[in-house]
Amino acid sequence: MIRKEKSQDRCKDLAGSIVKACKVESCSFNRNSRCHALAITIGDGSRPRCDTFVQEKAEGGIETETVVGACKVASCGHNKNLICKANFIDIIFRNKYPHCNTFQTKYLLKV
DSSP states (O other): OHHHHHHHHHHHHHOOOEEEEEOOTTSTTEETTEEOSSEEEEOSSSSOBBTTOOOOSSOOOOSSOOEEEEEOOTTBTTEETTEEOSSEEEEEEETTEEEETTOOBTTTOOO
């Protein structure tokens, strides 16, 4: 019993942030400003773009609470071991790309 509880606590520690809203209407995973991908990846190393963005006619994904599976932007204050630790994130369209609007540079974020 104790082993199972420790395992569940560890899973909670490893879980990524919830995608609260997505304003990128052209993404196949977006329906009614909600992401329907099982998990998304943020970043290309330096920019906090949504790498899961797919612009196709077909609807993608499932009815789920989407999480950030990985964040590759090491300069973000919410990033811990490539896992986003913000309570939630929002995705917006900025400069022609889907962008994590919750991104904050480490030195600006007071933990």
